[in-house]
Amino acid sequence: MGRMPTQKRLAGSFTPLDFQLVLLRRMADHNPDLVENARHGLGVSLAQMREANKRWQAMLHSPHARGALSRYRSVLGEPESRTPRRVGDLDCEAWLWPVSLWPGLCFEVLLAPNGSVWNEWLVRAPGTAPPPLNTxxxxxxxxxxxxxxxxxxxxxxxxxxxxxxxxxxxxxxxxxxxxxxxxxxxxxxxxxxxxxxxx
Structure with missing residues (x-):
């Protein structure tokens, strides 16, 4: 499976790299050391991570904000896969994008039957074995x-x-x-x- 590219941000754009910084920023409260190591691995500064999060929040709360699905497609591109998913009594569709920070994971957006985004989070990548969880x-x-x-x-x-x-x-x-x-x-x-x- 390919990886979400980590290209540098072009002026005025919001890239997959920026999105990964947003994911990290939300995790920094619990695991600052892990986040710091991941940030260094991506070759970006703390200021860049803060700026990416600031721009993401501005996108979410802008009076001209696009819908969630449109926003993810503009940032991450077309999904690597689209898979039908049954959730309770609902027939949904799961869109997946690979994430370079966590090669064994994908970012999943779950679409409700009306096309709205029902859930958005990291999941195990298809074909990747889950970790042993016993204790x-x-x-x-x-x-x-x-x-x-x-x-x-x-x-x-x-x-x-x-x-x-x-x-x-x-x-x-x-x-x-x-x-x-x-x-x-x-x-x-x-x-x-x-x-x-x-x-």
């Missing part, structure tokens, strides 16, 4: 997606996120000694950020 020790930052954690530690209860692009799951899982613990896992853009003991 809490396996739940390290950036190790898995929402769906993978929910499947590995079913039944998991979804929780309302603390901010846009954030999700939570509550479930019980064994620790390294086999003792089952109640935990809350927090995700940003669908990617695990941290786990904590459930209060």
């Amino acid at each position: 809490l020790d396996d739940l390290t930052p950036w190790s898995c997606t929402v769906d993978e954690a929910a499947h590995a530690f079913a039944p998991a209860r979804p929780l309302e996120g603390t901010a846009p692009t954030r999700w939570g799951l509550a479930f019980t899982a064994p620790d390294g000694r086999g003792v089952r613990r109640e935990v809350v896992a927090e995700f940003t853009w669908g990617l695990l950020q941290r786990t904590a003991a459930r209060e």
Whole structure:
């Protein structure tokens, strides 16, 4: 599978590289060290990441803002794949774009039957094996997606996120000694950020 290009931004444009910086910016609250390493790997400065996020927010809140799907197509180009998806009683369509920061993941936009964007987050790339998730020790930052954690530690209860692009799951899982613990896992853009003991 190809990777989302990391080309430098042209004047007035918003590129896949800029979008990856937006993803990182939302994750910096939980994992600043991981974000810092990823930013250096992309060869961009902290100021560039902040500027990309600022421009993204301006795109979202502009009185002339385009629809979510149109915005993603203008930034990321045409999706690498479009796949029918059944969600409950709804027939949806999943659009996928590869992401160079996480080669095993794709950015997914899920379209409702009326064409509106129903969900948008990172998922495992087709044909890529999910990580082994057996104990809490396996739940390290950036190790898995929402769906993978929910499947590995079913039944998991979804929780309302603390901010846009954030999700939570509550479930019980064994620790390294086999003792089952109640935990809350927090995700940003669908990617695990941290786990904590459930209060």
